[in-house]
Amino acid sequence: MTPHGAPAHYGVRVSVIETQDLGKRYPGGVTALAGLTVSVEPGITGLVGANGAGKSTLIKILLGLLPPSDGTARVLGHDTRTDGELIRARVGYMPEHDCLPPDVSATEFVTHLGRMTGLPATAAKEQAAEALRHVGLHEERYRQIGTFSTGMKQRVKLAQALVGDPGLLLLDEPTNGLDPAGRDAMLALIHRIGTEFGIAVVVASHLLSEIERICDQLIAIEGGRLLRAATLSSMTQNVPWLAVEVEEGADRLAAHLGAHGLTVHPENRALLIPVADDGVFDLVRDAVADLGLPLNRMEQRRHHVEELFSARQPTDLAHVAEPQP
Numbered sequence: 429m430t431p432h433g434a435p436a437h438y439g440v441r442v443s444v445i446e447t448q449d450l451g452k453r454y455p456g457g458v459t460a461l462a463g464l465t466v467s468v469e470p471g472i473t474g475l476v477g478a479n480g481a482g483k484s485t486l487i488k489i490l491l492g493l494l495p496p497s498d499g500t501a502r503v504l505g506h507d508t509r510t511d512g513e514l515i516r517a518r519v520g521y522m523p524e525h526d527c528l529p530p531d532v533s534a535t536e537f538v539t540h541l542g543r544m545t546g547l548p549a550t551a552a553k554e555q556a557a558e559a560l561r562h563v564g565l566h567e568e569r570y571r572q573i574g575t576f577s578t579g580m581k582q583r584v585k586l587a588q589a590l591v592g593d594p595g596l597l598l599l600d601e602p603t604n605g606l607d608p609a610g611r612d613a614m615l616a617l618i619h620r621i622g623t624e625f626g627i628a629v630v631v632a633s634h635l636l637s638e639i640e641r642i643c644d645q646l647i648a649i650e651g652g653r654l655l656r657a658a659t660l661s662s663m664t665q666n667v668p669w670l671a672v673e674v675e676e677g678a679d680r681l682a683a684h685l686g687a688h689g690l691t692v693h694p695e696n697r698a699l700l701i702p703v704a705d706d707g708v709f710d711l712v713r714d715a716v717a718d719l720g721l722p723l724n725r726m727e728q729r730r731h732h733v734e735e736l737f738s739a740r741q742p743t744d745l746a747h748v749a750e751p752q753p
């Protein structure tokens with residue numbers, strides 16, 4: 429095993445989560461997941477989708493709490509159908525809904541859950557204290573949870589997920605119910621856990637704009653199906669095409685560039701041109717000058733992650749993302 433629990437085979441670290449054609453139908457006919465094949469690498473992964481997309485169902489299957497109707501899922505190398513108990517001992521889970529007893533202290537609660545993951549009494553107590561310190565509840569650790577704010581309760585849920593030295597954290601809507609400052613603090617905390625502690629983290633959220641800030645990888649699901657999966661770096665780098673907008677004469681410019689061998693795609697008021705090499709910039713600039721056109725803007729195109737993940741993305745961008753031969 430690797431230090432953080434992901435199994436290693438001949439020195440090659442495998443994905444922390446792998447699903448193959450995963451499906452889940454609930455009694456009554458609701459299809460929550462269908463044909464879902466994804467692979468989650470170590471790091472921080474955002475699992476995004478609207479309410480009802482199937483995120484919580486996926487998490488319950490990954491924890492071995494719910495059997496899939498079709499397909500397979502492996503977590504830290506273990507089959508969720510047969511090794512649920514093993515997986516739950518190695519994975520920290522922060523549930524979406526409030527599930528905290530109001531009349532026990534944070535220390536008692538987190539220690540108790542540490543015992544339930546199999547830790548001896550002293551280790552559970554020590555790890556609970558440590559986890560509560562990490563989430564910023566050291567001072568308040570002996571207070572009854574019922575007296576806590578929503579933000580503090582979310583942090584208790586995160587702390588209990590941290591005990592037992594997990595190799596993976598599954599966090600279901602961790603910013604639920606928090607105000608903007610509380611959301612920022614929770615996201616910063618998750619980012620610190622994922623980067624400084626080196627624990628693989630999966631954060632389920634319906635707010636893409638929020639979790640994209642802390643993730644290395646994003647997996648978007650819609651109606652239980654995979655919409656898109658990609659690393660953040662591959663999405664935020666400049667795509668290789670140029671957007672040019674002229675006040676007037678766009679048709680003449682397109683014809684001129686076409687005559688010089690460039691492929692031009694109109695998009696709203698702009699022309700999009702694949703950038704095969706540096707010469708394209710000069711060619712476009714010279715064409716605008718030669719035709720005497722008023723130039724509004726000329727820029728290499730960047731896309732916001734949210735735009736790339738929108739449902740219409742694959743068809744809308746496909747025709748311009750690939751430079752033409």
Ligand SMILES: Nc1ncnc2c1ncn2[C@@H]1O[C@H](COP(=O)(O)OP(=O)(O)OP(=O)(O)O)[C@@H](O)[C@H]1O
Nearest residue numbers: 454458459460477478479480481482483484485486
């Ligand atoms: N126990 C159940 N029985 C029947 N249908 C269910 C059950 N649990 C979830 N569903 C349905 O399965 C679909 C996926 O639900 P799920 O809770 O996994 O989505 P989600 O993305 O986590 O959404 P949310 O963030 O609102 O919880 C929804 O249509 C939901 O109504």
